[in-house]
Amino acid sequence: MEQTDHITNDNLAEREAKPAMLRGWRRKCPNCGTGPMLKGYLTVRDTCEVCSEELHHHRADDGPSYVTILVCGHILAPIMMYVFETWRPDTLVLTVSFMIAFVALALYLLPRIKGVFVGLQWAKRMHGFGRDAAQSPAE
Incomplete structure (x- = not known):
């Protein structure tokens, strides 16, 4: 498959899963590690207050509950x-x-495990994390 011009080098860069998951365990933004990821007990913020990373892409659903x-x-x-x-x-x-x-x-454990799930999804660019705005969902 040929890469398209609208994919930036940032989108191709590897994100490390372990630091992102550890930041999630601390309930911090998986990108910067300083902004709070959660508002309230389990609600994930739409964007990080510090680095403006979009967090609304997460699809933690029932996974954290089962793992907990x-x-x-x-x-x-x-x-x-x-x-x-x-x-x-x-x-x-x-x-x-x-x-x-x-x-x-x-x-x-529940909010921490949810943070780990969101951090892993962010690191692996799952469910729209890191997708270029011009890139269609089918790509």
Whole structure:
């Protein structure tokens, strides 16, 4: 395939995924790393307040929720088994305490994992990130 004239060198430059994902984990703009990515708890800003990078292209959808549940379950399930086998607490105490721990961990991780998803999409130029304005969506 032949490259067209309206694609700039910036669009061809490789973006590193790891720094963009780490910036997303900190809930910062994947481009500059200083501007806030989120407004509120989970709403991604349309543009970065610092570098004016467009962030509205993201398509995080349900991915961060699924990954958050997966991570929380894999962290807390072995701990719950250890606590149960070691101290044999009352079932109600064990259930309520681990439900509270699960919700707290999920609330902590969810916006960070969403930031990682947006950072990865930005780095890989997915869903319109880095697309030239003159370039059609079919290209």
